[in-house]
Amino acid sequence: MTVFQISTITLLVLSFGIFSLSFGRIVRIISLAKPRNRFRDFLKRAFVFNEHVLLHKKMFRQFVPGLLHFIIFWGFVILTAGTMEWMYYGITGGQHFHFLGHTGYAAFSFAEDLFNFLVFLAVAAAFYRRIVIKPKRMADNSFKSKADAYFILSLIWGLVITNLLTHSISIHNGTDEFAAYQPIAAALAQIWPQGPVSENVYLFFWWAHLAIVLGFLNFLPYSKHFHVIVAAPNVWFSKLEPRGQLSFPNLEDETITKFGAEKVNDLSWKNLLDSYACTECGRCNEFCPTTTTGKELRPKTLMINLRAAVTEQAPISLALNGKVADEAALAKMSPEQRACYEKELVPGTFSDQFIWDCTTCGACVEACPVLIDHVDAIVDMRRALVLNKGSNPEEATTAFRNFETVSNPWGFNESTRQEWLTEKGVPHYEADQNFEFLYYIGCAGSFDDRNKKVVDSVVKILQSANVKFGILGKEEKCNGETVRRMGNEYLGQQMMKANKETLEKYKVSKILTSCPHCFNTLKNEYPEIGGSWEVIHHSEYINELIAAGRIKPDGGKMKNVTYHDSCYIGRYNKIYDEPREIIEAVTKEKPIEMERSKEKGFCCGAGGGRMWMEEKTGTRINVNRAEEVIASKAETVCVACPFCMTMVTDGLKSKAREDIKVRDISEIVAEALP
């Protein structure tokens, strides 16, 4: 064995040894966290992996950075094969992957050469973007984060440059019989002076390349670029349940006395993996309503601070081997360690404001290319505050009381729920009377004057299409969606169970809702407690009625309509087209699209229980949206959610633009009916 071989092997053993220690440590930190079952459904996971890792689906939403990343990603995959050969060459003392056969090796050489060049260009472009264009979404990154990025880009550049130079020397010296398949390295070979290049120069670049590869590998676990290793598994283990489905913790087991995520060690391994997978690209912040309006909550910061908290506590949780510290273990800790171990996520890592800011609109989750679940983590922290300590913003307490005593947020007498509809002669739903569905009105349609008009329009439409439907009247209860997102899981589960009982008593098999929040929870969350029924939103149903010719809106009288997407039918349930088709049927033209629409739709500010809390910091979310409506030059803005209705109306009012009408999509249809 030559010195060259021995040196290579020693370096490899050392590097991989050190790497497996630091990598193994993080794997252990993650595996010691709370369980979460993300192991079933191999095929579905493979599909998601293909879509989001191999094909970079979300990355391509921003084409240029998406393409650059796509090239660097695939470059990595191809060049890793090249690196294997590099190591093989060192270990064997000069062997290539010639066992691939002539054609195989020719293709291999070509691919490596091509990707060396492509990655070189992509890294150059990435430098240009960061230095010259300065994308806004990364402007708030810390110095370390920025330095990290430049360092990593330089390493990648170093990798491909040393790779190309090494190959170019072989080609120049005439020792590479596959030179014809490496056009870039061959072109580069021109730079070398006449006559053979010394082997020492060759070896210098050869070693430099290997050193960069191994340095890179060992740097990763200490950098945000650990992303390179954990992003793919994070996608693989992502949430497959509907996005609008919160977990359903067991609150009845009296042996469980702590709920939600109070401390770092209450987080699940997936929360930890999420935080390691984040590479601080900032896409989550772009359409985030609280980031946009200057509030404390920024989803990117959520991940960065979570990772910092995990890292800070790692030595303690490793020493405890994932167990809860008992008195003896606590006594052994230094005061600093104990403070760190007992530190609560709120207010230790995040302020109350930070956690309560969230509207749960899901823009961050939708934007994240590595499928991080910000919202579920926030709801888990809210649960800890509410359930363990009874701590929440004061206004939330009032809402909780109202939900608890009269099952609606305003505190209206529950015996008057839907009285106005009953007085109009809308029948009560009965199991044996061939009703097509139950119209679940929701709190807003039952009590709020503006939204009663929306329900009135839906009723008018249904009646003119001769649809036989019923309501529950005062037997309907709030379904618990809002309080659950406000962290009051206990009250939420009680409300869900009560409501489910009523729905089952009447053997309901199909439900129509006007409220996207009712829609999402009845459709996606009630199945968790055994609710089994079909749920449709009125935007879907009205669109069906129009398509089937059962109602014929007299189109064309209305013009210049834009549509404001509701988060809970839009992003959460992918109902983007139906409301737009309705608008088109009524106006005979495509709706005006605002910049932030569909997947990028901008929240009205009311979700996640924010409707019932004061918005005291930053600028107002609904005003921000109203400004966009005004800029669109639309004369009417259509909504499909009672809370959007209130928020957008108020936003326009505060800009003194009440001339822009706010209409539910059902209203524009009802108005156009003969």
Added chain:
Amino acid sequence: MALKIGVLLKHVPDTNSRIQLKGEMIDETDIKYVINPYDEFAIEEAIKTKDLWVKGGEQVEIVGICLGPTAAQKSLRDAFAVGVDRGIHILDNDKKAIDARSVSQALAKVCAEEKFNLIFAGKQAVDTDAHAVAQMVAERLKMPHIAVVSKCEWTGATSAKVERDIEGGMKEIYTVKMPALLTANKGLNKMRLASLPGIRAASKKEIKEVPLPEVKAGYKVKGWSLPPERGKVKLIEGEPEKQAAELVRLLHEEAKVV
């Protein structure tokens, strides 16, 4: 020596309940009962005071006292969930104690036995609006009392600076020494939300049920009458000019006032 705080609380119809009559009696079907909202402030103040004293190394117990029918125990349980330690329920299913005189008599008897260092109550119960029970209890116990309190600050181990609301936004400022009785006004605090461990613990806390002692009511309720129904509203729609013309026509032809 352990300190004892008493909280007087009443189980009342939720203020949004619609009261209806069934024959001569109030129809209970649609009525939801809750802790009297002013008593919530009393509960919260008792808990805050306890927290403060416990920090100072005292042993403190909060006892909730409620007079009412069997169902009223729910209000005691709700008070337990936020931190009241135990309860005494003076059972009155037959509604014998119907006025401030009789209720205060029964409550004072229990309070005297408990020997409270401090008593909190709401300034009034929102169902009967007597504004009198707590003060009468204090008088019967020969205890100083301050009503309509909106701020309570402990200045020493047994003395507090207390502000009470009077007309025109004015405040009267007192200092008071224990034992004393304070009645809470809105603005004193806001009752906290029960935590889940608190809710669980509530079902295990002790309620001592005592019979209603011999009490004397000063009057009898003869009956109830409902407020007159609101008149029908007519909405006039359309262009402003047409709306105005229609309004004039309606006032002239239907209402016959112009």
